[in-house]
Amino acid sequence: xxxxxNHLDELENKSVYIIREAYNQFKxxxxxxxxxxxxxxxxxxxxxxxxxxxxFPVIHIDTGAKFEEMxxxxxxxxxxxxxxxxxAMNKEAMARGVKCGEGDGFTCCNELKTNAxxxxxxxxxxxxxxxxxxxxxxxxxxxxxVFSPRDQKFNWDYKNQPPELWNQYRSISDDQTHVRIHxxxxxxxxxxxxxxxxxxxxxNKLYFAKNGLRYRSLGCKxxxxxxxxxxxxxxxxxxxxxxxxxxxxxxRSQDKxxxxxxxxxxxxxxx
Amino acid sequence: MRNxxxxxxxxxxxxxxxxxxxxxxxxxxxxxxxITEEKISEVKTxxxxxxxxxxxxxxxxxxxEERDQNITIDTAQIxxxxxxxxxxxxxxxxxxxxxKNMITGASQAEAAILIVDANEGIxxxxxxxxxxxxxLGLEQVxxxxxxxxxxxxxxxxxxxxxxxxxxxxxxxxxxxTFIIPISAFKGDNIAKKSDNMDWYEDKTVLEALxxxxxxxxxxxxxxxxxxxxxxxxxxxxxxxxxxxxGTIKKGDEVTFLPKGNKSSIKTIEKMNQQLESASAGENIGxxxxxxxxxxxxxIATQSDNKPKSTDEVVGNLFWMSKEPLSIKENLTLQCATxxxxxxxxxxxxxxxxxxxxxxxxxxxELKEMEIATVKLKADNPVIIEDFNNIPELGRFIxxxxxxxxxxxxxxxx
Amino acid sequence: MFIIGLDGATWDIIKPxxxxxxxxxxxxSQHDNYTISLQQKPWSASVWCSMFSGKLPExxxxxxxVKDGEVQTRNDVxxxxxxxxxxxxxxxxxxxNIPFIVPPYNYNIYFNPxxxxxxxxxxxxxxxxxxxxxKIVSVTGDSKPELFIAVYTALDKMxxxxxxxxxxxxxxxxxxxxxxxxxxxxxxxxxxxxxxxTDYDKAPVQTLPKITSTGNELKGDHHPDxxxxxxxxxxxxxxxxxxxxxxxxxxxVK
Numbered sequence: 001x002x003x004x005x006n007h008l009d010e011l012e013n014k015s016v017y018i019i020r021e022a023y024n025q026f027k028x029x030x031x032x033x034x035x036x037x038x039x040x041x042x043x044x045x046x047x048x049x050x051x052x053x054x055x056f057p058v059i060h061i062d063t064g065a066k067f068e069e070m071x072x073x074x075x076x077x078x079x080x081x082x083x084x085x086x087x088a089m090n091k092e093a094m095a096r097g098v099k100c101g102e103g104d105g106f107t108c109c110n111e112l113k114t115n116a117x118x119x120x121x122x123x124x125x126x127x128x129x130x131x132x133x134x135x136x137x138x139x140x141x142x143x144x145x146v147f148s149p150r151d152q153k154f155n156w157d158y159k160n161q162p163p164e165l166w167n168q169y170r171s172i173s174d175d176q177t178h179v180r181i182h183x184x185x186x187x188x189x190x191x192x193x194x195x196x197x198x199x200x201x202x203x204n205k206l207y208f209a210k211n212g213l214r215y216r217s218l219g220c221k222x223x224x225x226x227x228x229x230x231x232x233x234x235x236x237x238x239x240x241x242x243x244x245x246x247x248x249x250x251x252r253s254q255d256k257x258x259x260x261x262x263x264x265x266x267x268x269x270x271x
Numbered sequence: 272m273r274n275x276x277x278x279x280x281x282x283x284x285x286x287x288x289x290x291x292x293x294x295x296x297x298x299x300x301x302x303x304x305x306i307t308e309e310k311i312s313e314v315k316t317x318x319x320x321x322x323x324x325x326x327x328x329x330x331x332x333x334x335x336e337e338r339d340q341n342i343t344i345d346t347a348q349i350x351x352x353x354x355x356x357x358x359x360x361x362x363x364x365x366x367x368x369x370x371k372n373m374i375t376g377a378s379q380a381e382a383a384i385l386i387v388d389a390n391e392g393i394x395x396x397x398x399x400x401x402x403x404x405x406x407l408g409l410e411q412v413x414x415x416x417x418x419x420x421x422x423x424x425x426x427x428x429x430x431x432x433x434x435x436x437x438x439x440x441x442x443x444x445x446x447x448t449f450i451i452p453i454s455a456f457k458g459d460n461i462a463k464k465s466d467n468m469d470w471y472e473d474k475t476v477l478e479a480l481x482x483x484x485x486x487x488x489x490x491x492x493x494x495x496x497x498x499x500x501x502x503x504x505x506x507x508x509x510x511x512x513x514x515x516x517g518t519i520k521k522g523d524e525v526t527f528l529p530k531g532n533k534s535s536i537k538t539i540e541k542m543n544q545q546l547e548s549a550s551a552g553e554n555i556g557x558x559x560x561x562x563x564x565x566x567x568x569x570i571a572t573q574s575d576n577k578p579k580s581t582d583e584v585v586g587n588l589f590w591m592s593k594e595p596l597s598i599k600e601n602l603t604l605q606c607a608t609x610x611x612x613x614x615x616x617x618x619x620x621x622x623x624x625x626x627x628x629x630x631x632x633x634x635x636e637l638k639e640m641e642i643a644t645v646k647l648k649a650d651n652p653v654i655i656e657d658f659n660n661i662p663e664l665g666r667f668i669x670x671x672x673x674x675x676x677x678x679x680x681x682x683x684x
Numbered sequence: 685m686f687i688i689g690l691d692g693a694t695w696d697i698i699k700p701x702x703x704x705x706x707x708x709x710x711x712x713s714q715h716d717n718y719t720i721s722l723q724q725k726p727w728s729a730s731v732w733c734s735m736f737s738g739k740l741p742e743x744x745x746x747x748x749x750v751k752d753g754e755v756q757t758r759n760d761v762x763x764x765x766x767x768x769x770x771x772x773x774x775x776x777x778x779x780x781n782i783p784f785i786v787p788p789y790n791y792n793i794y795f796n797p798x799x800x801x802x803x804x805x806x807x808x809x810x811x812x813x814x815x816x817x818x819k820i821v822s823v824t825g826d827s828k829p830e831l832f833i834a835v836y837t838a839l840d841k842m843x844x845x846x847x848x849x850x851x852x853x854x855x856x857x858x859x860x861x862x863x864x865x866x867x868x869x870x871x872x873x874x875x876x877x878x879x880x881x882t883d884y885d886k887a888p889v890q891t892l893p894k895i896t897s898t899g900n901e902l903k904g905d906h907h908p909d910x911x912x913x914x915x916x917x918x919x920x921x922x923x924x925x926x927x928x929x930x931x932x933x934x935x936x937v938k
Contacts, residue, residue, distance in 0.1 A: 009552075016554040017499070017513050024500045024567065048542045051556060053504050093817035165678045168605055168668045261755055261786055289776075319759075332794035 008102035008195055015183040018146055019037065019049040019130065020171050022181040023056065025129035029181075030086070032117075034132075034216045037069045037203055040077075041192050042132035042184060044201055047081060051052070057084045059129075063112040064094060070218065122177060130181045148180045165203045178239045188232050190241050197234040208232045218265060274436040274598035276479035279350060279359040280471065280485060285400035286386030291417040296349075296360060296385060297327030302462035303477070305351035306330060327455065331360075339522045355481050358409075374407070374624075374642055374680060379658075382411035382483045384476070389422045389452070393439060396407040399627040405443040406620070406660045407645070408586050409681035412485045414440075415476060420454040424467040444590045486670050489551035492516040492650065492661055494525070494573040497607035498565060502556070509540055509556035510565060515607060515663035516656075517573060519557075520548040524574045527565045529652040533574055534561040570654045570664070578656050578664060579683070584613070584647045586679035588637065589624065596637040596645070596677065604647060612650040613669070620644045643680070657683040685917070685934070686824075686870035687927070689835030691728060691783060692843045693911050694880030695719060702848060707864040711875075717914045722908040723923060726879035727891055729756075731924050732784040735878065736833070737763040738928030746780060749786045753802060756785050766831070766931050767791040773937040775828035781851055783837045792829070795819055803838045808895070809856065812838040817862045824869045831931065832870070843881040844892065847904025871917040878924070880907035 023029060030044055032056070034041045047055045060074060078085040090098075093111040099264045121129070145160070169181075196203055206215045213226040214237075233238040284292050295569060301560040313329065318325045331349065349360040361380050376589070383404050387397055404412060414436060422428040431453045440447060451460055452471050459465035460475045494517030502509045519536060520527070526533040538548040540556035548557045558610070565571075584604065588597055596615060604613045621630040621643040629639065637643050658665030658680040669677040686842075711717075713798060724734065724741055733739070735745045740745060748760045754760075758825050761784065770777045779791035787801025798815060799808040813836060818836050838861060846852040881887075884894055887905035895901055912921050919930030932938075 008455060013513065013552055015556050020499050020511055020554070049554075051504055051509065051540060052542045055502075055504075164670050165666075165675065168675070170670065170673070172676055223562075260800045261802060264800060264804055265750060265755065265786065331795065 008191065008198060011187055012048070012189055014186060015045045016049045018169065018181065019046055021167075021184075022147070023130060024080060025050070026179070028124070028126050029128040029130065030059050030121075030124070030126050031130040032132070033058050033074075033083075034218075035060065035074050035204065036132075037196060037207060038132040038184060038187075038192055039203060040203065041187075041195055042130065043052075043077075043081070043083070044195075044199055045128070045183060046139050051087075053237045054081075057086045057124070059088050059117075061116050062087050062089045063116070064089070064099070064222065065207060069204055069206055073202070077202060080181045081237055086120065086124070087096060088116045092114040115203070117119075118203065126178065127181045128181055130183065131186045132183055133183050134187050134189070136190070146182050146185055148182060149178075179261065181184055187244040190238055193234055197238075203234075207234075207237070210262065274393060279357045280480075280483070281359045281361055281362045281381045282480070283380035283383045283404075283641075284386065285383060285404065287363070287388065287391075287394040287396040287400075288396070289330075290388040290391070290394075291326030291388045291455045292386050293331045293455070294326065295384075295415070295417065295461070297330035298455045298458060299351050299476070301327065302328055302458065303351045303353055309642050315510045327377075353477055353481065358480065370444060370470075374678065376586060377660075379407070379680075380409060381411050381485065382413070382480070383597070385412060385414045385447070387414065387416050387432055387436060387531055389416045389418050389428050389432055396627075398439060399629075401440060401445060402443055403622075403627055406642075406682070407607050407680070408657065410659070412445055412447045413476065413479050414450045416450065416452045418453055418467075418655050419459060419468065420457045421454045421575045423451075424459075424465075426468075429471070441501050448482070449474060451476055452481060455675065459638065483660045489516040489661065492551070493576040493578075494519050494523075494554075494571075495578060495656070495661060495664060496557075496571040497609065497663065498527075498567050498571060499608050500567055500571045501565070507558060508562075509558055510571070511554070512571065512608070514551050516551050516561075516661040517574055518550040519573075521546075525571045526574045526577060527563070527569045527571055528577065528654050529580050530565075530569065532563045532565070534559040534563050536560075558679050570607070572654075577656050580652045580654050582649045582652055584649060584653055584655060584667070584681065586645060586647065586681045588639045588643055588645045588669070588677045588679040590639055590643075590669070590677050591640050592676035594676075595639070595673075599672075602676070603670040604653065604667050605670060606653060607663050609653060611653050613647040614649050615645050617646045618643045619646075619662075654684075655681050685831050685865075685874070685889040685931075687833040687934060688863070688866065688873065688875045689732070689782070689833070689837075690839055690875065690877050690911075691837045691857075692840035692879060692881050692906070693877035694843075694882075694907065694909065695911055696880060696882070696907075696909075697852065697856055697930060698911070701856065704853065704857055705752070705860040707860045707867065711863075711867060711913055711915070715913055715916075717911070717913040718920075719902070720876065720910040720912050722879060722910060723817075725889060726906040726908045726910075728878050728906075729784050729890075730780055731878040732835070733761060733763070736765045736767070736779075736782065736784075736933070737926045738766075738925045740899055740925065746784065758785060758789055761785065765791075766928055767833075769937060770831060770935060775831065775933070775935055775937070777831040778829045778833070780823070780834040781789060781833075781837060782817060782833065782835050783840075786837065787937055794922070795820070801837070805843060809855070811836045812836065813858050813862050815867055817891070820866050822870070824837055824866075828869075831935070838928060843904045844902045845883040845900065846903075847881055847883060847902075849903070867915075871916055873913075873926075874917045874921075875913040876921065876927070877910040877912075880909040880911070881905070882907040 031042065033043055043058065090112050093115065098111045204218060208214055208219060209229045209232040212228060212230060214231060216230045217227050229240060230238045284296060286292055314329050315325050318329060351358050387393060409499050416429055417433050419429070433450050442682065451474065452468055453460040453476060455461065462475065463478050465471070466473055468655060469560055495515045496512045497512055497515060502511055519539065521536055524535045526535055537558045539559050540558065546634050581680045598616065598618065599614050601612060601614055604611050617633045619632060621634045621637060621641060622628065623630055624640050624642050634643065642660055654664060656664035659682070665681045667679050668675050669679065698705060698708055722731065723729065727748060729746060729748050730741045733744050734741065737744055743761050746756065746762065748887060752917040767777045767779050777791065778793045779789065779795050780795055781790065781797060787797055798811040803809045803812050804820065816834060816836055824832065836859065839855065842852055842855045881904045884902055884905045887907060889906060891906050892902055918934055921927055921930065
């Protein structure tokens with residue numbers, strides 16, 4: 001690595017390499033844009049990879065229940081960045097009356113998101129999908145690979161993943177599977193915000209505090225709850241995230257362990 | 272705000288397990304205050320609960336176990352720091368992922384500390400581990416002769432072991448930079464100069480570590496850029512790739528191997544900007560003065576300092592498939608963006624990756640979790656470099672039926 | 685020498701299901717195997733303690749994991765174990781996951797058992813097998829000691845909870861696979877259990893209440909017939925303390 005590269009440069013370069021590699025291996029490829037901060041970062045990285053033009057479609061899965069501000073934002077930047085935008089909607093389910101956030105909270109996601117995506121992929125015959133998930137988002141994500149195969153049912157066999165060495169990304173694809181590409185896997189939440197600041201990326205204003213509340217992440221309106229916050233600038237958001245992570249770190253103390261042991265012995269009937 | 276990414280200097284500790292590796296590491300962690308009081312007392316409490324006396328060695332064991340419980344992918348999280356820099360300890364062989372990561376370069380050490388017991392001298396395991404270092408082409412090696420307290424700090428013992436060592440290491444082409452008499456248990460010559468060995472006047476372990484250079488300033492090496500793809504946007508043909516080493520400037524002449532055709536750089540492109548120069552690690556696009564034909568897999572190189580182009584690749588492989596490797600079997604080698612058909616002509620120095628025991632000197636096959644030196648014959652010329660010099664062109668994977676079956680590194684002598 | 689403990693293993697499961705257990709099938713045909721009929725109460729804590737200290741319950745006084753509401757630790761057990769004695773005589777020894785206390789005891793080895801040594805969920809019960817096996821393999825690779833003792837404890841919990849069910853047989857199959865990985869790691873191997881198992885209602889003693897405080901119903905409880913499989917072991921184990929005595933005489937220490 002060059003001595004003049006800083007941490008963000010290294011992350012950016014790694015992501016660009018991944019995106020270019022994916023495009024080289026799969027001509028039938030698309031990138032998913034949820035209009036949130038991570039996928040907008042991803043769009044920027046795609047633009048950088050191809051010198052300002054993204055040579056494949058950008059998919060927005062529209063469940064019909066997102067914030068108004070998101071639609072405005074989407075249409076404005078799709079035009080400005082000359083994106084080949086595909087809006088994926090499960091119109092059939094919507095016609096049946098399936099609404100976001102109603103019912104068991106699972107069916108609507110399945111119908112309006114997953115099935116919408118499946119229909120879109122089938123219609124355009126996409127063999128690979130680029131997404132903005134990060135390893136630090138959720139425990140199970142830590143086991144994800146950069147090139148990650150999915151089977152026909154969109155299932156992920158995480159116990160049998162192919163080995164991935166350095167930046168050699170392979171896809172074992174046949175007609176039945178598609179591959180998911182994760183160029184942001186090695187980015188943390190803080191990295192994303194720092195990049196947004198550096199690149200001066202446009203970000204949905206819902207992320208910034210208003211009246212003591214802000215959204216840490218943007219999902220469907222019914223499912224997304226804001227957090228208490230006064231962070232109304234990127235710098236403040238970064239500070240806030242850093243502080244919350246350090247308080248999360250809870251060391252395992254010996255007293256805790258003894259308590260767990262007793263609890264378990266009790267469960268078995270020893271005490 | 273810090274701009275430079277702090278790269279941690281990676282060290283591996285090898286040698287016979289009873290010669291004090293864990294104690295030495297525990298000692299280093301404590302003496303450099305790289306482990307919190309809280310952690311130390313946590314380990315002391317566990318020892319008490321188990322009715323054991325606290326030992327420095329347990330600190331290291333504790334940290335390895337903790338790390339193993341985590342989901343994170345990073346293999347090396349145990350570190351210590353001095354005023355000069357931060358070090359990362361890559362734990363010693365015996366741990367399942369260790370050898371694989373060392374051989375595939377996932378966490379390759381930049382220096383090694385080889386431990387030998389002053390009383391026992393070189394053991395079988397000492398030799399095996401040393402051989403492993405030489406397989407990786409590791410040049411920066413410190414030897415520590417430990418447990419000097421048990422031999423009453425006598426110089427004769429040190430001299431005897433030192434002599435035996437140098438003889439052996441010479442045979443496997445390792446020249447240690449330092450040979451230091453220490454006692455990890457008592458703390459002699461680790462962070463502090465020993466009061467018990469006036470006859471030794473050279474550096475302590477920490478001082479010795481500080482002399483080691485970071486090997487990876489790639490910008491100063493000769494220019495190499497594997498071509499990743501070719502784009503044509505706005506009627507301009509752009510050659511895209513990530514610079515593996517070196518620096519280029521507008522106007523420089525580059526040669527594309529293996530074909531050998533050359534041209535000069537017209538522009539260096541990034542989104543919405545053109546650069547005067549670019550260095551190792553950067554993903555760029557270049558346009559050339561002449562309309563020559565180049566392809567993905569070609570390597571753009573400095574015209575006056577070209578890498579080796581060969582149809583014979585000798586690499587140290589880590590085999591990862593349940594189906595073993597056999598001689599003459601057709602495989603695909605991927606090195607940077609090069610993708611070339613190969614087959615194995617010979618398999619030597621076959622080793623079990625967890626015990627590092629030699630299975631066979633010459634073999635016809637290689638099984639899962641084993642390492643060997645394999646000579647590959649290629650259908651077409653491959654452009655390679657020594658892994659310790661230019662890593663991107665010194666490491667490769669092997670593919671069989673679309674699946675990755677091995678990782679390997681190249682050490683050119 | 686390598687001693688493998690399988691807490692609660694019994695011929696009553698192994699022999700009728702021998703065709704599902706290829707490793708056991710093979711080693712039983714090649715090596716000496718017999719039943720240890722306990723003359724002391726078949727309580728795990730007390731038996732493992734006897735086995736490795738050479739003392740009967742009346743002497744070592746360590747009857748259970750919990751005494752007067754306190755979880756017992758190593759320091760509460762006032763005996764010298766075989767590993768203490770061998771170490772004093774400069775013989776290398778490691779002991780992994782010995783369940784005379786909870787969490788189980790380790791000597792000269794670092795191991796964090798799943799579930800703090802009291803695995804309860806199916807995942808924890810299964811994970812114990814893999815983690816112990818991996819630990820055994822990694823220890824014997826690099827730094828094999830002259831005596832290595834390792835105990836798989838989760839089998840006991842499985843037997844309490846699932847005696848009479850298919851899932852227990854499946855668990856034995858997993859154990860069988862694990863034994864396959866480790867049986868060849870030494871020339872002298874002794875596999876044994878601290879007691880057997882039987883239906884809760886038929887068991888001669890009740891070590892635990894039938895319905896636990898959280899509503900789990902126990903299906904099995906301890907039986908005094910334990911198993912032994914001996915590969916090149918120069919002593920016979922009639923009672924648990926014979927293990928200790930046999931080791932003392934084999935290693936020729938006092």
